[in-house]
Amino acid sequence: MRLSVRTRLALTFGALFLLAGAVLLVVNYTLVSTTLPNGATAGVGGRTLSESGPTGDQPADRAEDNSSQGSEDAPAFNVVNGAIDDYRTSALRTMLVISGIALALVGAMAGLLGWLMADRALRPVKRITATARRLEAAQMDKRINHEGPDDELKELADTFDGMLDRLAGSFDSQRRFVANASHELRTPLAVQRTMIEVAMADPTASPELMRLGSHLLHTNERSERLIEGLLLLARSDRGLDSREPVRLDLVAASVVDGARHLAGESGVRVTSELAPRTVPGDPVLLERLVTNLVHNAIHYNAPGGSVTIEVGEYPALVVVNTGPKVPSDQVNHLFEPFRRLNRDRTAHRSGAGLGLSIVRSVAHAHGGSVSATPNPGGGLRVTVKLPVPAGTVAQDTTGPQVVLATREGD
Incomplete structure (x- = not known):
């Protein structure tokens, strides 16, 4: 399947946007996952789980009290830690799903905007193509005349217009040459025909001279038809002065x-x-x-x-x-x-x-x-x-x- 330049530009723009969005999504997911607490690091009642057990710096009776207290609070800590882990997992999953949906929607919008931008950027190229299709040797008056910023597309359009000006001048010069040359050749051909007819009208002309004269008249007549056709062709190629x-x-x-x-x-x-x-x-x-x-x-x-x-x-x-x-x-x-x-x-x-x-x-x-x-x-x-x-x-x-x-x- 052959894709147009406009379609390829739109797809490229959308793919690059999706790639950048996917990288941003991965970075956000990593940052959020390292920021959200989990059960192992979360503090409960101002203490962590490590603080609820005995430590070497506490007195023996205090350690024994904490040890007994930690043993009594362990089920509650496990419930809270499980809830924190569930919350963390749910938050990360929700962020991933919502971000993925948002990325897909914005990617589709980016593809549409890329399509419109490509259409606007390629509009001068379309005008160049349309002008080239309308051009013929007999109709070299079409020009693009692109108006816009002085960028690469304007340079292309101006270069194309300059080429058309040179081609039009070349065609006009060729037509004038054909018309002038054909016109100049009509007079000597008319003189030749008259001289041949005069020679053939002589009563003393030999049969060989008559055959030669007939052949020359035929050749002269064909040359006159050719010149007349060239003149008519040059005249019609120049267009109509009046209708x-x-x-x-x-x-x-x-x-x-x-x-x-x-x-x-x-x-x-x-x-x-x-x-x-x-x-x-x-x-x-x-x-x-x-x-x-x-x-x-x-x-x-x-x-x-x-x-x-x-x-x-x-x-x-x-x-x-x-x-x-x-x-x-x-x-x-x-x-x-x-x-x-x-x-x-x-x-x-x-x-x-x-x-x-x-x-x-x-x-x-x-x-x-x-x-x-x-x-x-x-x-x-x-x-x-x-x-x-x-x-x-x-x-x-x-x-x-x-x-x-x-x-x-x-």
Whole structure:
């Protein structure tokens, strides 16, 4: 059984208190036992038992009188001595029992106080743990800001805050570099594409030149998609500067209409169940989120498969597709840049490997989250949760629901 630090501190505090109390009890018992009289040392009528017998200093007649008197008083002395011994034994026993009960009660109270003290002492550590759990690369604005005495815990909290400041600066610098580099690369790529198209438009161009130009255009197009994805990823990672109400169901309907041709080429059937849903955010980023999910669901599918898009109150968006089986331990890796199932590579005929990374970044920028679970028969179920506008009660759409708009495409 794994005990928490708080429990261990409380148990340690209580055990140490009980040990100190037991030592004190033993000392008190020894002192009281040596102080209380017993029958052998108790005086009766101003004399001890030794004084009731004959002594060498007394006259013979006095000794004889004392001897006869002692013989006559011996039964009374024995009764008194027995009573004194009984009293001593009873007093020591009573003191031991009462002290033991008091020690147990005070020990339990000490354990409770130790529990409360440990909770108060470890409260900054709990705040540090909670802050660390909320941190992500896209949300580095959380700090502990511990207020209290200048002790070890405050030093730990300040050190943690300083580390977060350095990490936030590093992430911001990385995002700016990616955005600036991607922006600077767009111009030469556009120039290259124009030069290739001009060369291919020449009537005297040879077949070898046309094949080379076609290959270069394909490479150039893929590079442009990669740079566009990096720019969008950097933009969503920086967060939203402004928000406006966006009808997510209308955005999804537009994306589904635009994906009909792609679905037809792949032999995939697309259906949608769209209920009205308003999301405060950026319409361009939300459109890219839906587009990436729908296109991924079509690309990573099987001929004759299906894709279902659902928009509701909670969750906001669900995209389910058929296709190859996905191991459950590989699902989370799909949201990392340039990661695909069971392989890391950037070359792909239809994308740059940033689709789901952009989806996760856009969802986080809107204060939401995205998760995926493999379907038993193959494919994925991707769920996007977005904040519900103020004044609206979120309802789980896993139960019966009213579908306000249904579209189907082949």
